[in-house]
Protein backbone atom coordinates (compact mmCIF):
# COMPACT_ATOMS: atom_id res chain seq x y z
CA UNK A 1 0.00 0.00 0.00
CA UNK A 2 2.78 2.34 0.99
CA UNK A 3 4.60 1.43 -2.21
CA UNK A 4 1.62 2.26 -4.41
CA UNK A 5 1.23 5.57 -2.67
CA UNK A 6 4.82 6.46 -3.26
CA UNK A 7 4.58 5.50 -6.95
CA UNK A 8 1.53 7.71 -7.34
CA UNK A 9 3.30 10.49 -5.51
CA UNK A 10 6.38 10.18 -7.68
CA UNK A 11 4.32 10.24 -10.89
CA UNK A 12 2.56 13.31 -9.61
CA UNK A 13 5.82 15.02 -8.69
CA UNK A 14 7.46 14.14 -11.99
CA UNK A 15 4.68 15.81 -13.90
CA UNK A 16 4.93 18.99 -11.89
CA UNK A 17 8.69 19.43 -12.17
CA UNK A 18 9.86 21.70 -14.94
CA UNK A 19 13.31 22.60 -16.07
CA UNK A 20 14.64 26.07 -15.53
CA UNK A 21 18.30 25.72 -16.30
CA UNK A 22 20.02 29.02 -16.88
CA UNK A 23 22.76 29.74 -19.39
CA UNK A 24 25.40 31.48 -17.32
CA UNK A 25 28.31 30.52 -19.49
CA UNK A 26 26.85 32.00 -22.66
CA UNK A 27 28.34 35.49 -22.52
CA UNK A 28 26.13 37.03 -25.18
CA UNK A 29 23.84 36.29 -28.06
CA UNK A 30 26.56 37.31 -30.52
CA UNK A 31 28.31 34.02 -29.78
CA UNK A 32 25.25 32.14 -30.98
CA UNK A 33 25.38 34.08 -34.24
CA UNK A 34 29.01 33.05 -34.67
CA UNK A 35 28.09 29.38 -34.16
CA UNK A 36 25.28 29.67 -36.73
CA UNK A 37 27.92 30.19 -39.42
CA UNK A 38 29.08 26.59 -39.00
CA UNK A 39 25.96 24.84 -37.69
CA UNK A 40 22.29 24.84 -38.73
CA UNK A 41 21.02 23.38 -35.42
CA UNK A 42 22.26 25.94 -32.92
CA UNK A 43 18.83 26.50 -31.33
CA UNK A 44 18.07 22.78 -31.05
CA UNK A 45 21.48 22.22 -29.46
CA UNK A 46 20.78 24.96 -26.92
CA UNK A 47 18.11 22.73 -25.40
CA UNK A 48 20.98 20.41 -24.39
CA UNK A 49 23.67 23.04 -23.78
CA UNK A 50 21.47 24.85 -21.26
CA UNK A 51 22.38 22.02 -18.89
CA UNK A 52 25.43 20.42 -20.46
CA UNK A 53 27.45 23.62 -20.83
CA UNK A 54 26.77 24.59 -17.20
CA UNK A 55 28.31 23.57 -13.90
CA UNK A 56 24.83 23.47 -12.36
CA UNK A 57 21.22 23.14 -13.39
CA UNK A 58 17.99 24.03 -11.60
CA UNK A 59 14.82 21.97 -11.35
CA UNK A 60 11.64 23.78 -10.33
CA UNK A 61 8.73 22.04 -8.65
CA UNK A 62 5.90 24.19 -10.00
CA UNK A 63 3.33 22.77 -7.59
CA UNK A 64 5.17 23.72 -4.40
CA UNK A 65 7.28 26.48 -5.95
CA UNK A 66 10.52 24.96 -4.67
CA UNK A 67 13.80 24.94 -6.60
CA UNK A 68 16.47 22.27 -6.57
CA UNK A 69 19.96 23.30 -7.64
CA UNK A 70 22.12 20.38 -8.74
CA UNK A 71 25.67 20.21 -9.95
CA UNK A 72 26.49 18.67 -13.32
CA UNK A 73 29.45 16.30 -13.13
CA UNK A 74 32.43 17.78 -15.01
CA UNK A 75 32.69 14.67 -17.20
CA UNK A 76 29.18 15.33 -18.52
CA UNK A 77 30.03 18.85 -19.62
CA UNK A 78 30.33 19.89 -23.26
CA UNK A 79 31.68 23.35 -24.09
CA UNK A 80 30.21 25.33 -26.95
CA UNK A 81 33.52 26.77 -28.18
CA UNK A 82 35.15 23.36 -28.44
CA UNK A 83 32.04 21.80 -29.93
CA UNK A 84 31.68 24.38 -32.69
CA UNK A 85 35.32 24.15 -33.72
CA UNK A 86 35.77 20.35 -33.84
CA UNK A 87 35.65 18.14 -36.95
CA UNK A 88 31.91 17.45 -36.50
CA UNK A 89 31.01 21.06 -35.75
CA UNK A 90 28.05 21.04 -38.12
CA UNK A 91 26.23 18.30 -36.15
CA UNK A 92 23.10 18.38 -34.00
CA UNK A 93 23.48 16.54 -30.68
CA UNK A 94 20.66 14.29 -31.82
CA UNK A 95 22.55 13.25 -34.96
CA UNK A 96 24.55 11.00 -32.67
CA UNK A 97 22.37 10.73 -29.55
CA UNK A 98 18.97 9.09 -29.19
CA UNK A 99 15.91 11.35 -29.36
CA UNK A 100 14.94 10.03 -25.91
CA UNK A 101 17.55 12.40 -24.48
CA UNK A 102 15.03 15.20 -24.98
CA UNK A 103 13.37 13.83 -21.84
CA UNK A 104 14.74 14.53 -18.38
CA UNK A 105 15.61 12.56 -16.30
CA UNK A 106 17.09 10.77 -19.30
CA UNK A 107 15.46 7.35 -19.69
CA UNK A 108 17.40 4.10 -19.71
CA UNK A 109 16.37 3.45 -23.33
CA UNK A 110 18.45 6.46 -24.41
CA UNK A 111 21.52 5.27 -22.54
CA UNK A 112 21.34 1.75 -23.93
CA UNK A 113 21.46 2.87 -27.56
CA UNK A 114 24.74 1.79 -29.21
CA UNK A 115 26.65 4.82 -30.48
CA UNK A 116 27.65 4.98 -34.15
CA UNK A 117 31.27 4.12 -34.82
CA UNK A 118 33.54 6.09 -37.16
CA UNK A 119 33.53 3.33 -39.73
CA UNK A 120 29.70 3.35 -39.93
CA UNK A 121 29.81 6.80 -41.50
CA UNK A 122 33.30 7.02 -43.00
CA UNK A 123 34.06 3.47 -44.13
CA UNK A 124 34.44 2.88 -47.88
CA UNK A 125 33.55 6.49 -48.68
CA UNK A 126 35.83 7.98 -51.30
CA UNK A 127 35.46 11.48 -49.86
CA UNK A 128 37.40 10.26 -46.84
CA UNK A 129 39.66 7.76 -48.59
CA UNK A 130 42.77 9.85 -47.83
CA UNK A 131 42.23 9.30 -44.10
CA UNK A 132 42.35 5.52 -44.63
CA UNK A 133 39.65 4.69 -42.11
CA UNK A 134 39.62 1.02 -43.12
CA UNK A 135 43.37 0.61 -42.49
CA UNK A 136 43.12 2.51 -39.20
CA UNK A 137 40.25 0.30 -38.11
CA UNK A 138 42.35 -2.80 -38.81
CA UNK A 139 45.35 -1.44 -36.89
CA UNK A 140 43.15 -0.41 -34.01
CA UNK A 141 41.52 -3.86 -33.76
CA UNK A 142 44.97 -5.33 -33.02
CA UNK A 143 45.89 -2.70 -30.42
CA UNK A 144 46.20 -3.46 -26.71
CA UNK A 145 43.21 -1.25 -26.04
CA UNK A 146 40.85 -3.07 -28.40
CA UNK A 147 42.13 -6.48 -27.31
CA UNK A 148 42.34 -5.96 -23.55
CA UNK A 149 39.70 -3.38 -22.67
CA UNK A 150 36.09 -4.36 -23.07
CA UNK A 151 34.44 -1.00 -23.59
CA UNK A 152 37.13 0.73 -25.60
CA UNK A 153 36.27 2.43 -28.89
CA UNK A 154 37.65 5.06 -31.24
CA UNK A 155 35.67 7.67 -29.26
CA UNK A 156 37.78 7.11 -26.13
CA UNK A 157 40.68 8.85 -27.87
CA UNK A 158 38.72 10.96 -30.34
CA UNK A 159 36.57 12.93 -27.92
CA UNK A 160 33.16 13.14 -29.62
CA UNK A 161 32.71 16.78 -28.61
CA UNK A 162 36.15 18.30 -29.20
CA UNK A 163 38.17 16.13 -31.60
CA UNK A 164 40.31 18.14 -33.99
CA UNK A 165 42.80 17.33 -36.70
CA UNK A 166 46.23 18.68 -35.86
CA UNK A 167 48.55 16.55 -38.00
CA UNK A 168 47.01 17.95 -41.16
CA UNK A 169 46.25 21.43 -39.89
CA UNK A 170 48.57 23.91 -41.60
CA UNK A 171 48.15 26.32 -38.70
CA UNK A 172 49.47 23.90 -36.06
CA UNK A 173 53.21 23.64 -35.41
CA UNK A 174 54.85 20.29 -34.72
CA UNK A 175 55.05 21.14 -31.01
CA UNK A 176 51.33 21.89 -30.87
CA UNK A 177 50.50 18.67 -32.70
CA UNK A 178 52.68 16.70 -30.27
CA UNK A 179 51.06 18.30 -27.23
CA UNK A 180 47.56 17.62 -28.62
CA UNK A 181 48.46 14.00 -29.36
CA UNK A 182 50.02 13.29 -25.99
CA UNK A 183 47.11 14.90 -24.17
CA UNK A 184 44.90 12.27 -25.78
CA UNK A 185 46.90 9.44 -24.16
CA UNK A 186 47.39 11.32 -20.90
CA UNK A 187 43.65 11.96 -20.58
CA UNK A 188 43.60 8.38 -19.20
CA UNK A 189 47.20 7.60 -18.44
CA UNK A 190 47.53 10.54 -16.06
CA UNK A 191 43.91 10.65 -14.90
CA UNK A 192 43.14 7.58 -12.82
CA UNK A 193 39.44 8.44 -12.47
CA UNK A 194 39.05 7.93 -16.24
CA UNK A 195 41.43 4.99 -16.41
CA UNK A 196 39.71 2.99 -13.66
CA UNK A 197 36.37 3.13 -15.46
CA UNK A 198 37.84 0.75 -18.02
CA UNK A 199 40.06 -1.65 -16.09
CA UNK A 200 40.74 -3.22 -12.70
CA UNK A 201 44.45 -2.62 -13.07
CA UNK A 202 46.39 -0.59 -10.55
CA UNK A 203 47.34 2.95 -11.45
CA UNK A 204 50.31 3.12 -13.86
CA UNK A 205 52.58 6.03 -13.00
CA UNK A 206 53.88 7.30 -16.34
CA UNK A 207 56.79 9.19 -14.81
CA UNK A 208 57.93 6.06 -12.94
CA UNK A 209 57.62 3.66 -15.87
CA UNK A 210 59.66 6.01 -18.06
CA UNK A 211 62.35 6.88 -15.54
CA UNK A 212 65.00 5.33 -17.82
CA UNK A 213 64.42 8.15 -20.29
CA UNK A 214 66.59 11.22 -19.54
CA UNK A 215 64.84 14.58 -19.38
CA UNK A 216 61.30 13.27 -19.71
CA UNK A 217 59.84 16.75 -20.04
CA UNK A 218 61.94 17.48 -23.16
CA UNK A 219 61.12 14.06 -24.65
CA UNK A 220 57.38 14.16 -23.98
CA UNK A 221 57.33 17.66 -25.48
CA UNK A 222 59.23 16.58 -28.62
CA UNK A 223 57.95 13.11 -29.45
CA UNK A 224 54.53 11.55 -29.33
CA UNK A 225 53.70 8.56 -27.13
CA UNK A 226 52.76 6.67 -30.31
CA UNK A 227 56.32 7.02 -31.68
CA UNK A 228 57.48 4.42 -29.17
CA UNK A 229 54.23 2.55 -28.58
CA UNK A 230 52.95 1.69 -32.05
CA UNK A 231 54.42 -0.45 -34.78
CA UNK A 232 55.44 1.69 -37.76
CA UNK A 233 52.77 1.88 -40.38
CA UNK A 234 53.35 2.07 -44.13
CA UNK A 235 49.88 3.14 -45.09
CA UNK A 236 48.39 5.34 -42.39
CA UNK A 237 49.68 8.79 -41.49
CA UNK A 238 48.98 8.22 -37.81
CA UNK A 239 49.89 4.70 -36.65
CA UNK A 240 47.08 3.16 -34.56
CA UNK A 241 48.55 -0.20 -33.59
CA UNK A 242 49.39 0.44 -29.91
CA UNK A 243 51.41 -2.59 -28.80
CA UNK A 244 52.02 -4.25 -25.40
CA UNK A 245 54.66 -2.27 -23.52
CA UNK A 246 57.33 -5.00 -23.88
CA UNK A 247 57.46 -4.11 -27.58
CA UNK A 248 57.86 -0.36 -27.05
CA UNK A 249 60.95 1.44 -28.38
CA UNK A 250 63.63 1.72 -25.72
CA UNK A 251 66.80 2.02 -27.83
CA UNK A 252 68.01 5.62 -28.00
CA UNK A 253 69.46 5.06 -31.45
CA UNK A 254 66.03 4.38 -32.95
CA UNK A 255 65.59 8.14 -32.88
CA UNK A 256 69.05 9.56 -32.29
CA UNK A 257 70.47 8.46 -35.64
CA UNK A 258 70.37 9.26 -39.32
CA UNK A 259 67.72 6.64 -40.01
CA UNK A 260 65.54 7.92 -37.24
CA UNK A 261 62.13 6.24 -37.02
CA UNK A 262 60.78 9.76 -36.60
CA UNK A 263 61.26 10.41 -40.32
CA UNK A 264 58.74 7.66 -41.02
CA UNK A 265 56.27 8.75 -38.37
CA UNK A 266 56.27 12.12 -36.66
CA UNK A 267 57.85 13.99 -39.55
CA UNK A 268 56.17 11.96 -42.30
CA UNK A 269 53.71 14.67 -43.19
CA UNK A 270 56.19 17.51 -42.62
CA UNK A 271 58.84 15.81 -44.68
CA UNK A 272 56.44 15.22 -47.57
CA UNK A 273 55.20 18.79 -47.47
CA UNK A 274 58.55 20.53 -47.24
CA UNK A 275 60.07 18.21 -49.80
CA UNK A 276 57.38 19.28 -52.20
CA UNK A 277 58.08 22.94 -51.49
CA UNK A 278 61.85 23.05 -51.24
CA UNK A 279 63.21 19.82 -52.74
CA UNK A 280 64.54 16.91 -50.72
CA UNK A 281 67.84 18.11 -49.18
CA UNK A 282 66.67 21.61 -48.30
CA UNK A 283 63.34 20.26 -47.15
CA UNK A 284 64.96 17.89 -44.71
CA UNK A 285 67.46 20.48 -43.48
CA UNK A 286 64.92 23.27 -43.15
CA UNK A 287 62.21 21.39 -41.33
CA UNK A 288 62.25 21.01 -37.57
CA UNK A 289 63.59 17.46 -37.84
CA UNK A 290 67.22 18.61 -37.64
CA UNK A 291 67.14 18.22 -33.83
CA UNK A 292 67.26 14.46 -34.12
CA UNK A 293 70.41 14.35 -36.22
CA UNK A 294 68.66 13.37 -39.42
CA UNK A 295 70.18 16.30 -41.32
CA UNK A 296 72.90 15.97 -43.94
CA UNK A 297 75.16 18.51 -42.23
CA UNK A 298 77.94 16.49 -40.58
CA UNK A 299 79.34 19.44 -38.60
CA UNK A 300 75.97 20.03 -36.98
CA UNK A 301 75.59 16.31 -36.30
CA UNK A 302 79.08 16.23 -34.78
CA UNK A 303 78.29 19.17 -32.50
CA UNK A 304 75.04 17.43 -31.63
CA UNK A 305 76.77 14.19 -30.67
CA UNK A 306 79.43 16.11 -28.73
CA UNK A 307 76.77 18.01 -26.76
CA UNK A 308 74.95 14.74 -26.16
CA UNK A 309 78.09 13.01 -24.83
CA UNK A 310 78.90 16.03 -22.65
CA UNK A 311 75.38 15.97 -21.22
CA UNK A 312 75.55 12.25 -20.53
CA UNK A 313 79.05 12.71 -19.02
CA UNK A 314 77.74 15.47 -16.80
CA UNK A 315 74.87 13.30 -15.63
CA UNK A 316 77.20 10.36 -14.85
CA UNK A 317 79.60 12.57 -12.87
CA UNK A 318 76.63 13.97 -11.00
CA UNK A 319 75.33 10.47 -10.19
CA UNK A 320 78.75 9.18 -9.10
CA UNK A 321 79.25 12.29 -6.96
CA UNK A 322 75.85 11.80 -5.33
CA UNK A 323 76.61 8.17 -4.51
CA UNK A 324 80.02 9.04 -3.06
CA UNK A 325 78.83 12.02 -0.99
CA UNK A 326 75.51 10.48 0.07
CA UNK A 327 76.59 10.00 3.69
Ligand code: HEC
Pocket residue numbers: 019021047048049050051052057072076093094097101102104105106111
Ligand atom coordinates in the same frame (compact mmCIF):
# COMPACT_ATOMS: atom_id res chain seq x y z
C1 HEC B 1 17.86 19.56 -17.17
C2 HEC B 1 19.20 19.44 -17.58
C3 HEC B 1 19.53 18.55 -18.79
C4 HEC B 1 19.10 18.69 -20.10
C5 HEC B 1 18.14 19.72 -20.67
C6 HEC B 1 19.77 17.65 -20.86
N1 HEC B 1 20.56 16.89 -20.02
FE1 HEC B 1 21.69 15.31 -20.55
N2 HEC B 1 22.19 14.99 -18.60
C7 HEC B 1 21.86 15.82 -17.55
C8 HEC B 1 22.44 15.30 -16.32
C9 HEC B 1 22.30 15.92 -14.92
C10 HEC B 1 23.16 14.13 -16.67
C11 HEC B 1 23.98 13.23 -15.74
C12 HEC B 1 23.10 12.43 -14.88
C13 HEC B 1 22.45 11.38 -15.65
O1 HEC B 1 23.16 10.62 -16.31
O2 HEC B 1 21.22 11.33 -15.63
C14 HEC B 1 22.97 13.97 -18.11
C15 HEC B 1 23.52 12.92 -18.84
C16 HEC B 1 23.53 12.87 -20.23
C17 HEC B 1 24.23 11.88 -21.02
C18 HEC B 1 25.09 10.75 -20.47
C19 HEC B 1 24.24 9.55 -20.14
C20 HEC B 1 25.04 8.42 -19.57
O3 HEC B 1 24.48 7.32 -19.48
O4 HEC B 1 26.20 8.62 -19.21
C21 HEC B 1 24.01 12.17 -22.34
C22 HEC B 1 24.54 11.42 -23.55
C23 HEC B 1 23.13 13.34 -22.37
N3 HEC B 1 22.87 13.73 -21.09
C24 HEC B 1 22.69 13.94 -23.54
C25 HEC B 1 21.78 14.98 -23.58
C26 HEC B 1 21.24 15.53 -24.80
C27 HEC B 1 21.60 15.06 -26.20
C28 HEC B 1 20.39 16.54 -24.45
C29 HEC B 1 19.56 17.42 -25.36
C30 HEC B 1 18.61 16.74 -26.20
C31 HEC B 1 20.39 16.61 -22.99
N4 HEC B 1 21.24 15.65 -22.51
C32 HEC B 1 19.65 17.50 -22.24
C33 HEC B 1 21.08 16.95 -17.62
C34 HEC B 1 20.44 17.42 -18.75
Ligand code: HEC
Pocket residue numbers: 045048049052075076077078083088091092093094095096097115116153155156160161
Ligand atom coordinates in the same frame (compact mmCIF):
# COMPACT_ATOMS: atom_id res chain seq x y z
C1 HEC C 1 29.63 12.98 -33.52
C2 HEC C 1 28.68 12.35 -32.63
C3 HEC C 1 28.27 13.11 -31.38
C4 HEC C 1 27.73 14.37 -31.30
C5 HEC C 1 27.45 15.34 -32.44
C6 HEC C 1 27.43 14.60 -29.90
N1 HEC C 1 27.80 13.51 -29.15
FE1 HEC C 1 27.70 13.34 -27.13
N2 HEC C 1 28.64 11.52 -27.23
C7 HEC C 1 28.94 10.85 -28.40
C8 HEC C 1 29.52 9.55 -28.07
C9 HEC C 1 29.98 8.50 -29.07
C10 HEC C 1 29.54 9.47 -26.65
C11 HEC C 1 30.09 8.30 -25.79
C12 HEC C 1 31.56 8.55 -25.61
C13 HEC C 1 32.29 7.41 -24.98
O1 HEC C 1 31.96 6.25 -25.23
O2 HEC C 1 33.26 7.69 -24.27
C14 HEC C 1 28.97 10.72 -26.16
C15 HEC C 1 28.81 11.02 -24.81
C16 HEC C 1 28.13 12.13 -24.34
C17 HEC C 1 27.93 12.43 -22.93
C18 HEC C 1 28.40 11.60 -21.76
C19 HEC C 1 29.84 11.93 -21.48
C20 HEC C 1 30.45 11.03 -20.44
O3 HEC C 1 31.68 10.93 -20.46
O4 HEC C 1 29.75 10.45 -19.63
C21 HEC C 1 27.22 13.62 -22.88
C22 HEC C 1 26.77 14.35 -21.64
C23 HEC C 1 27.00 14.06 -24.25
N3 HEC C 1 27.56 13.13 -25.11
C24 HEC C 1 26.29 15.20 -24.59
C25 HEC C 1 26.24 15.71 -25.89
C26 HEC C 1 25.66 16.99 -26.22
C27 HEC C 1 25.00 17.94 -25.23
C28 HEC C 1 25.82 17.16 -27.57
C29 HEC C 1 25.44 18.37 -28.42
C30 HEC C 1 25.90 19.67 -27.97
C31 HEC C 1 26.49 15.98 -28.08
N4 HEC C 1 26.73 15.12 -27.03
C32 HEC C 1 26.83 15.76 -29.41
C33 HEC C 1 28.77 11.31 -29.68
C34 HEC C 1 28.31 12.58 -30.01
Ligand code: HEC
Pocket residue numbers: 087088089090091095096116117118119120121122131154155158165
Ligand atom coordinates in the same frame (compact mmCIF):
# COMPACT_ATOMS: atom_id res chain seq x y z
C1 HEC D 1 27.13 9.88 -37.73
C2 HEC D 1 28.14 9.83 -38.76
C3 HEC D 1 29.59 10.08 -38.37
C4 HEC D 1 30.31 9.43 -37.39
C5 HEC D 1 29.85 8.36 -36.41
C6 HEC D 1 31.64 9.96 -37.47
N1 HEC D 1 31.72 10.92 -38.45
FE1 HEC D 1 33.36 11.99 -38.96
N2 HEC D 1 32.24 13.14 -40.22
C7 HEC D 1 30.92 12.90 -40.56
C8 HEC D 1 30.46 13.94 -41.49
C9 HEC D 1 29.06 14.04 -42.10
C10 HEC D 1 31.57 14.82 -41.66
C11 HEC D 1 31.61 16.13 -42.48
C12 HEC D 1 31.24 17.21 -41.49
C13 HEC D 1 31.28 18.58 -42.04
O1 HEC D 1 31.71 18.78 -43.16
O2 HEC D 1 30.89 19.49 -41.29
C14 HEC D 1 32.67 14.27 -40.88
C15 HEC D 1 33.93 14.82 -40.82
C16 HEC D 1 35.04 14.17 -40.26
C17 HEC D 1 36.41 14.61 -40.38
C18 HEC D 1 36.87 15.87 -41.08
C19 HEC D 1 37.14 15.62 -42.52
C20 HEC D 1 37.73 16.85 -43.18
O3 HEC D 1 38.02 16.71 -44.36
O4 HEC D 1 37.89 17.89 -42.54
C21 HEC D 1 37.19 13.71 -39.70
C22 HEC D 1 38.70 13.71 -39.56
C23 HEC D 1 36.30 12.75 -39.12
N3 HEC D 1 35.01 13.04 -39.47
C24 HEC D 1 36.72 11.71 -38.30
C25 HEC D 1 35.86 10.89 -37.59
C26 HEC D 1 36.29 9.95 -36.57
C27 HEC D 1 37.72 9.70 -36.16
C28 HEC D 1 35.15 9.36 -36.10
C29 HEC D 1 35.02 8.36 -34.97
C30 HEC D 1 35.71 8.66 -33.72
C31 HEC D 1 34.02 9.91 -36.84
N4 HEC D 1 34.49 10.84 -37.72
C32 HEC D 1 32.69 9.54 -36.67
C33 HEC D 1 30.15 11.86 -40.11
C34 HEC D 1 30.48 11.02 -39.03
Ligand code: HEC
Pocket residue numbers: 118119130131133136137140141145153154155156157158164165166167168177180181184237238240242
Ligand atom coordinates in the same frame (compact mmCIF):
# COMPACT_ATOMS: atom_id res chain seq x y z
C1 HEC E 1 44.61 5.12 -28.35
C2 HEC E 1 44.08 6.32 -28.94
C3 HEC E 1 43.38 6.26 -30.30
C4 HEC E 1 42.40 5.39 -30.68
C5 HEC E 1 41.75 4.28 -29.88
C6 HEC E 1 42.02 5.78 -32.03
N1 HEC E 1 42.77 6.86 -32.43
FE1 HEC E 1 42.65 7.79 -34.24
N2 HEC E 1 44.16 9.05 -33.71
C7 HEC E 1 44.77 9.08 -32.48
C8 HEC E 1 45.73 10.15 -32.45
C9 HEC E 1 46.63 10.52 -31.27
C10 HEC E 1 45.66 10.80 -33.73
C11 HEC E 1 46.42 12.03 -34.21
C12 HEC E 1 45.57 13.25 -33.91
C13 HEC E 1 46.11 14.50 -34.55
O1 HEC E 1 47.14 14.99 -34.11
O2 HEC E 1 45.50 15.00 -35.49
C14 HEC E 1 44.66 10.08 -34.50
C15 HEC E 1 44.29 10.41 -35.79
C16 HEC E 1 43.24 9.81 -36.48
C17 HEC E 1 42.78 10.20 -37.79
C18 HEC E 1 43.36 11.30 -38.64
C19 HEC E 1 44.50 10.71 -39.44
C20 HEC E 1 44.98 11.59 -40.56
O3 HEC E 1 45.44 11.00 -41.56
O4 HEC E 1 44.94 12.81 -40.47
C21 HEC E 1 41.74 9.38 -38.11
C22 HEC E 1 40.93 9.40 -39.41
C23 HEC E 1 41.54 8.47 -37.01
N3 HEC E 1 42.48 8.75 -36.03
C24 HEC E 1 40.56 7.49 -36.97
C25 HEC E 1 40.42 6.56 -35.95
C26 HEC E 1 39.49 5.45 -35.98
C27 HEC E 1 38.54 5.13 -37.12
C28 HEC E 1 39.64 4.78 -34.80
C29 HEC E 1 38.94 3.50 -34.33
C30 HEC E 1 38.95 2.39 -35.27
C31 HEC E 1 40.65 5.48 -34.04
N4 HEC E 1 41.12 6.54 -34.77
C32 HEC E 1 41.05 5.11 -32.77
C33 HEC E 1 44.53 8.22 -31.42
C34 HEC E 1 43.61 7.18 -31.41
Ligand code: HEC
Pocket residue numbers: 182185186189204206209210213219220223224225226227228229245246248249250
Ligand atom coordinates in the same frame (compact mmCIF):
# COMPACT_ATOMS: atom_id res chain seq x y z
C1 HEC F 1 61.04 7.02 -25.92
C2 HEC F 1 60.01 6.03 -26.04
C3 HEC F 1 58.74 6.19 -25.24
C4 HEC F 1 57.91 7.28 -25.18
C5 HEC F 1 58.08 8.63 -25.86
C6 HEC F 1 56.78 6.91 -24.35
N1 HEC F 1 56.94 5.61 -23.90
FE1 HEC F 1 55.67 4.58 -22.70
N2 HEC F 1 57.00 3.07 -22.53
C7 HEC F 1 58.17 2.95 -23.28
C8 HEC F 1 58.84 1.71 -22.92
C9 HEC F 1 60.15 1.20 -23.48
C10 HEC F 1 58.03 1.09 -21.92
C11 HEC F 1 58.29 -0.23 -21.17
C12 HEC F 1 59.07 0.14 -19.96
C13 HEC F 1 59.57 -1.05 -19.21
O1 HEC F 1 58.90 -2.09 -19.23
O2 HEC F 1 60.65 -0.93 -18.63
C14 HEC F 1 56.86 1.96 -21.73
C15 HEC F 1 55.79 1.68 -20.86
C16 HEC F 1 54.56 2.34 -20.92
C17 HEC F 1 53.32 1.88 -20.29
C18 HEC F 1 53.09 0.57 -19.56
C19 HEC F 1 53.56 0.65 -18.15
C20 HEC F 1 53.25 -0.62 -17.39
O3 HEC F 1 53.67 -0.66 -16.23
O4 HEC F 1 52.63 -1.56 -17.93
C21 HEC F 1 52.37 2.83 -20.55
C22 HEC F 1 50.92 2.82 -20.10
C23 HEC F 1 53.01 3.88 -21.33
N3 HEC F 1 54.33 3.54 -21.52
C24 HEC F 1 52.36 5.01 -21.79
C25 HEC F 1 53.01 6.07 -22.41
C26 HEC F 1 52.40 7.36 -22.67
C27 HEC F 1 50.99 7.75 -22.29
C28 HEC F 1 53.35 8.13 -23.29
C29 HEC F 1 53.23 9.57 -23.75
C30 HEC F 1 53.04 10.57 -22.72
C31 HEC F 1 54.54 7.31 -23.45
N4 HEC F 1 54.30 6.09 -22.88
C32 HEC F 1 55.70 7.73 -24.08
C33 HEC F 1 58.64 3.87 -24.22
C34 HEC F 1 58.12 5.14 -24.42
Ligand code: HEC
Pocket residue numbers: 144145148149156157184185186187188189194195198199200201225226229242243244245246
Ligand atom coordinates in the same frame (compact mmCIF):
# COMPACT_ATOMS: atom_id res chain seq x y z
C1 HEC G 1 40.22 6.07 -22.53
C2 HEC G 1 41.40 5.75 -21.77
C3 HEC G 1 42.72 5.50 -22.49
C4 HEC G 1 43.33 6.27 -23.45
C5 HEC G 1 42.82 7.57 -24.07
C6 HEC G 1 44.58 5.62 -23.76
N1 HEC G 1 44.72 4.49 -23.00
FE1 HEC G 1 46.32 3.23 -22.99
N2 HEC G 1 45.37 2.01 -21.66
C7 HEC G 1 44.14 2.26 -21.09
C8 HEC G 1 43.78 1.15 -20.21
C9 HEC G 1 42.48 1.04 -19.41
C10 HEC G 1 44.86 0.25 -20.24
C11 HEC G 1 44.99 -1.06 -19.45
C12 HEC G 1 44.62 -2.22 -20.28
C13 HEC G 1 44.63 -3.48 -19.44
O1 HEC G 1 43.69 -3.67 -18.71
O2 HEC G 1 45.60 -4.21 -19.54
C14 HEC G 1 45.84 0.83 -21.16
C15 HEC G 1 47.06 0.23 -21.47
C16 HEC G 1 48.05 0.82 -22.24
C17 HEC G 1 49.38 0.28 -22.43
C18 HEC G 1 49.98 -0.91 -21.71
C19 HEC G 1 49.72 -2.17 -22.36
C20 HEC G 1 50.43 -3.25 -21.59
O3 HEC G 1 51.39 -3.77 -22.13
O4 HEC G 1 50.05 -3.56 -20.47
C21 HEC G 1 50.05 1.14 -23.27
C22 HEC G 1 51.48 0.99 -23.78
C23 HEC G 1 49.13 2.21 -23.59
N3 HEC G 1 47.92 1.98 -22.96
C24 HEC G 1 49.45 3.28 -24.41
C25 HEC G 1 48.55 4.28 -24.78
C26 HEC G 1 48.85 5.31 -25.75
C27 HEC G 1 50.16 5.46 -26.49
C28 HEC G 1 47.73 6.11 -25.84
C29 HEC G 1 47.50 7.30 -26.75
C30 HEC G 1 47.69 7.09 -28.18
C31 HEC G 1 46.74 5.57 -24.92
N4 HEC G 1 47.28 4.46 -24.29
C32 HEC G 1 45.48 6.11 -24.70
C33 HEC G 1 43.35 3.38 -21.29
C34 HEC G 1 43.62 4.39 -22.20
Ligand code: HEC
Pocket residue numbers: 212213214215218219222223227228249250251252253254255256262291292308311312
Ligand atom coordinates in the same frame (compact mmCIF):
# COMPACT_ATOMS: atom_id res chain seq x y z
C1 HEC H 1 61.15 8.31 -29.94
C2 HEC H 1 62.39 8.97 -30.26
C3 HEC H 1 63.44 9.12 -29.16
C4 HEC H 1 63.98 8.11 -28.38
C5 HEC H 1 63.63 6.62 -28.39
C6 HEC H 1 64.95 8.75 -27.53
N1 HEC H 1 64.98 10.11 -27.80
FE1 HEC H 1 66.19 11.47 -26.87
N2 HEC H 1 65.31 12.99 -27.92
C7 HEC H 1 64.40 12.81 -28.94
C8 HEC H 1 64.06 14.12 -29.49
C9 HEC H 1 63.07 14.39 -30.63
C10 HEC H 1 64.81 15.08 -28.76
C11 HEC H 1 64.81 16.59 -28.93
C12 HEC H 1 64.26 17.24 -27.70
C13 HEC H 1 64.32 18.74 -27.77
O1 HEC H 1 63.42 19.33 -28.31
O2 HEC H 1 65.30 19.30 -27.27
C14 HEC H 1 65.59 14.31 -27.79
C15 HEC H 1 66.47 14.89 -26.88
C16 HEC H 1 67.33 14.19 -26.09
C17 HEC H 1 68.31 14.79 -25.18
C18 HEC H 1 68.51 16.26 -24.94
C19 HEC H 1 67.42 16.68 -23.96
C20 HEC H 1 67.53 18.09 -23.47
O3 HEC H 1 67.84 18.25 -22.30
O4 HEC H 1 67.27 19.00 -24.26
C21 HEC H 1 68.99 13.77 -24.57
C22 HEC H 1 70.09 13.88 -23.53
C23 HEC H 1 68.42 12.53 -25.08
N3 HEC H 1 67.42 12.81 -26.00
C24 HEC H 1 68.84 11.28 -24.70
C25 HEC H 1 68.19 10.10 -25.01
C26 HEC H 1 68.54 8.79 -24.47
C27 HEC H 1 69.71 8.53 -23.51
C28 HEC H 1 67.66 7.90 -24.99
C29 HEC H 1 67.55 6.39 -24.73
C30 HEC H 1 67.41 6.01 -23.33
C31 HEC H 1 66.75 8.64 -25.87
N4 HEC H 1 67.11 9.97 -25.85
C32 HEC H 1 65.71 8.07 -26.61
C33 HEC H 1 63.85 11.61 -29.38
C34 HEC H 1 64.10 10.36 -28.80
